[in-house]
Amino acid sequence: MPLHVAISNRSGVPIYQQIVDQTRAAILKGELTEGELLPSIRGLARDLQISVITTTRAYSDLAQLGYILNVPGKGSYVQPPDADLIREHLLRNVENHLADAVDAASQAGLDAETLHSLLDLALQEGPQDD
Structure with missing residues (x-):
């Protein structure tokens, strides 16, 4: 499956980071498979319609993170999934959601005990289908 990246110039996230984030997500979801050749x-x-410097930075970051392998003269290939990378990504995602929940609870004037009760209730109800 080809790499699909949607860039937002209005986002506060740098363009190279948008490429990194979307490529990493596609790899973790299995949309890009091991050994698959990425666009040059x-x-x-x-x-x-961006600078080559920007895409070079994104691919370099992805290689440093272990998601792709850059082979000079050949191209950039998706690396085999690494269980530690996947776990780290999932944990970071949970941390971000929890930080958002803490912010929302603070705005609503909820104390820590109430927030803990809400988390306990959510855990009892189990995963929600989207």
Whole structure:
């Protein structure tokens, strides 16, 4: 499946980070599979109408994080999934959601005990289907 990246110039997130985040998510969801060739750095820059420097930074970051392998003269390939990377990503996602919940609880004037009760209730109800 080809890499699909949607860039938002209005986002406060740098463009290279948007590419990293969306590519990482596609790999973790299995939309991009092990060994799959990603678009060339120049090709992605052309398709997204951004600087080659930006796509180079994104691919470099993805390689440092262990999601892709950059092979000079050949291209960039999706690395095999790493259980530790996947777990780290999922934990970071949970932490972000919990931080959002704490912010919302604070805005609503809820104390820690009430927030704990709400979390306990949510855990008892189990996962919600979207």
